[in-house]
Amino acid sequence: xxxxxxxxxxxxxxxxxxxxxxxxxxxxxxxxxxxxxxxxxxxxxxxxxxxxxxxxxxxxxxxxxxxxxxxxxxxxxxxxxxxxxxxxxxxxxxxxxxxxxxxxxxxxxxxxxxxxxxxxxxxxxxxxxxxxxxxxxxxxxxxxxxxxxxxxxxxxxxxxxxxxxxxxxxxxxxxxxxxxxxxxxxxxxxxxxxxxxxxxxxxxxxxxxxxxxxxxxxxxxxxxxxxxxxxxxxxxxxxxxxxxxxxxxxxxxxxxxxxxxxxxxxxxxxxxxxxxxxxxxxxxxxxxxxxxxxxxx
Amino acid sequence: xxxxxxxxxxxxxxxxxxxxxxxxxxxxxxxxxxxxxxxxxxxxxxxxxxxxxxxxxxxxxxxxxxxxxxxxxxxxxxxxxxxxxxxxxxxxxxxxxxxxxxxxxxxxxxxxxxxxxxxxxxxxxxxxxxxxxxxxxxxxxxxxxxxxxxxxxxxxxxxxxxxxxxxxxxxxxxxxxxxxxxxxxxxxxxxxxxxxxxxxxxxxxxxxxxxxxxxxxxxxxxxxxxxxxxxxxxxxxxxxxxxxxxxxxxxxxxxxxxxxxxxxxxxxxxxxxxxxxxxxxxxxxxxxxxxxxxxxxxxxxxxxx
Numbered sequence: 123x124x125x126x127x128x129x130x131x132x133x134x135x136x137x138x139x140x141x142x143x144x145x146x147x148x149x150x151x152x153x154x155x156x157x158x159x160x161x162x163x164x165x166x167x168x169x170x171x172x173x174x175x176x177x178x179x180x181x182x183x184x185x186x187x188x189x190x191x192x193x194x195x196x197x198x199x200x201x202x203x204x205x206x207x208x209x210x211x212x213x214x215x216x217x218x219x220x221x222x223x224x225x226x227x228x229x230x231x232x233x234x235x236x237x238x239x240x241x242x243x244x245x246x247x248x249x250x251x252x253x254x255x256x257x258x259x260x261x262x263x264x265x266x267x268x269x270x271x272x273x274x275x276x277x278x279x280x281x282x283x284x285x286x287x288x289x290x291x292x293x294x295x296x297x298x299x300x301x302x303x304x305x306x307x308x309x310x311x312x313x314x315x316x317x318x319x320x321x322x323x324x325x326x327x328x329x330x331x332x333x334x335x336x337x338x339x340x341x342x343x344x345x346x347x348x349x350x351x352x353x354x355x356x357x358x359x360x361x362x363x364x365x366x367x368x369x370x371x372x373x374x375x376x377x378x379x380x381x382x383x384x385x386x387x388x389x390x391x392x393x394x395x396x397x398x399x400x401x402x403x404x405x406x407x408x409x410x411x412x413x414x415x416x417x418x419x
Numbered sequence: 420x421x422x423x424x425x426x427x428x429x430x431x432x433x434x435x436x437x438x439x440x441x442x443x444x445x446x447x448x449x450x451x452x453x454x455x456x457x458x459x460x461x462x463x464x465x466x467x468x469x470x471x472x473x474x475x476x477x478x479x480x481x482x483x484x485x486x487x488x489x490x491x492x493x494x495x496x497x498x499x500x501x502x503x504x505x506x507x508x509x510x511x512x513x514x515x516x517x518x519x520x521x522x523x524x525x526x527x528x529x530x531x532x533x534x535x536x537x538x539x540x541x542x543x544x545x546x547x548x549x550x551x552x553x554x555x556x557x558x559x560x561x562x563x564x565x566x567x568x569x570x571x572x573x574x575x576x577x578x579x580x581x582x583x584x585x586x587x588x589x590x591x592x593x594x595x596x597x598x599x600x601x602x603x604x605x606x607x608x609x610x611x612x613x614x615x616x617x618x619x620x621x622x623x624x625x626x627x628x629x630x631x632x633x634x635x636x637x638x639x640x641x642x643x644x645x646x647x648x649x650x651x652x653x654x655x656x657x658x659x660x661x662x663x664x665x666x667x668x669x670x671x672x673x674x675x676x677x678x679x680x681x682x683x684x685x686x687x688x689x690x691x692x693x694x695x696x697x698x699x700x701x702x703x704x705x706x707x708x709x710x711x712x713x714x715x716x717x718x719x720x721x722x723x724x
Contacts, residue, residue: 138452139449139450139451139452139453139454140451140452140453140454141453142453142454144454144693144694149593178453182691182692189691189692190667190668190692190698191666191667191668192487192638192639192667192671192688193487194486194487195486196484197484197487197488197489197639197688197690197691198690198691199636199690199691222648239454239693244511255633261570270607286440312499322569345702351709371696375478375479376480376483377480378482378491378690379444379446379450379689379690380448380690381446381450381454382446383444383453384443384444384446384482384491384493384690385446385475385481385493385496386482386491386493387481387692388481388496389478390477390478396474397474397475398477413587416478417478
């Protein structure tokens with residue numbers, strides 16, 4: 123389903139405020155996935171028309187009515203990438219259950235509500251003239267990949283998704299071959315993407331090699347790469363794409379406010395501006411904006 | 420009964436109610452725009468600025484969550500005085516309530532420079548951050564010493580007619596002595612507390628969880644300690660005390676007021692609930708009505724011993 127009003131690229135963050143809403147989102151589906159992943163489908167009709175791939179929701183992981191009582195654990199919200207939109211009303215998040223926030227969310231029941239602020243951050247910028255797009259999604263980067271791939275396919279570009287995880291078992295949804303009990307996200311191939319899945323023994327290395335091997339398929343103009351995943355992978359891609367292939371990367375960093383106020387999640391950038399926030403200036407950056415040497419040191 | 424009077428006066432600044440947002444939490448004010456009507460609040464204290472821009476601590480691990488709290492070691496990252504006045508302050512003033520600038524510097528002269536530069540601005544008051552635990556020079560280096568606190572307060576006092584409000588650190592043996600020194604040096608009020616010096620360690624790697632090693636602890640974990648400091652200071656000074664430290668709801672805020680705070684500020688809780696200050700304000704109003712207290716002033720320092 124396409125949304126013509128959403129076709130324009132997201133561009134810079136709003137000059138005033140975050141443009142985000144705060145709302146109560148009811149959980150419509152809650153599902154444990156392999157490799158300690160979890161999926162929640164939320165009813166958030168106000169988010170759907172505003173969200174762009176790469177943006178995130180900032181979620182209070184305790185029951186909404188407990189916000190008046192100070193919790194001992196997880197006093198801060200947690201950022202979750204938007205994994206997928208199901209217009210007109212539903213938003214999906216997909217996360218690894220690791221810390222307190224993830225455990226609290228995974229324990230929710232269908233019908234429970236979440237206190238959500240979003241959509242937040244700068245998402246991917248997608249040119250309507252795009253002819254070929256390569257998406258490289260590794261490990262944690264797999265969560266927002268369906269949303270991005272879906273939007274890219276809508277531009278009628280040829281979309282090549284290169285998905286990587288450490289092992290086959292660590293991929294939480296079906297990518298290139300059917301797995302019983304795992305086809306819970308849309309089949310990305312059915313969306314129209316050409317999908318290659320690579321499991322890696324060394325994080326971030328193999329998938330970049332796979333990506334490099336596909337560069338020849340990119341035309342000189344109207345080609346772009348999008349990458350989400352571990353920093354080592356992103357840095358390698360930034361090095362090999364150089365200046366000849368536009369590359370947007372999505373970064374992760376620990377956040378507190380999620381709005382650009384607290385300056386917790388800054389990353390080193392190349393411009394005069396020094397540090398930029400992942401939560402507001404990002405999470406998506408042009409690879410040329412990032413000081414990779416300092417980021418990965 | 421009639422609606423209780425919530426008005427608070429801090430020097431020449433009048434606040435329509437006693438609920439504020441603490442410095443360092445709210446950025447320069449614009450970041451939260453749209454999530455609540457912050458113009459409803461008594462005052463908004465913006466992020467600390469220094470005469471020149473500061474990059475703050477290196478990226479990564481600037482904050483970490485701890486039980487009932489949060490450690491931060493941002494390192495006073497800020498755009499600097501000039502860009503603040505030119506680019507940030509006008510948007511903050513659009514909220515239509517008191518905007519309080521927070522200033523810091525390496526020397527008393529730098530505090531004076533900031534205060535002087537803001538004297539002609541539309542800020543309602545100037546908070547002096549002599550309590551940041553995350554910078555090597557200035558910051559808490561002043562606040563841990565009563566004489567140095569007095570010196571820097573006097574320097575700012577001489578540079579501006581705006582109300583000046585030193586913000587005190589709890590990382591001292593006798594916070595009341597520091598407060599008294601600031602009062603004598605011309606402070607219109609004191610605000611407290613800033614964060615506690617604190618540390619958390621990853622036992623597997625044996626490395627600190629904050630890249631800077633140590634930082635400042637905020638959040639509900641520090642609230643009882645903050646109430647105690649406010650009580651001690653309110654006993655010792657005649658100027659208004661602005662209380663803060665881990666306020667999460669109206670009951671928390673009322674503790675500070677009963678202990679002697681004329682006004683309160685919310686901090687860390689804003690990151691969980693952008694409407695926390697509004698919730699606190701509504702709760703204070705409800706409390707006054709329920710207890711038939713005509714004015715917030717009557718509740719300040721009303722602790723029964």
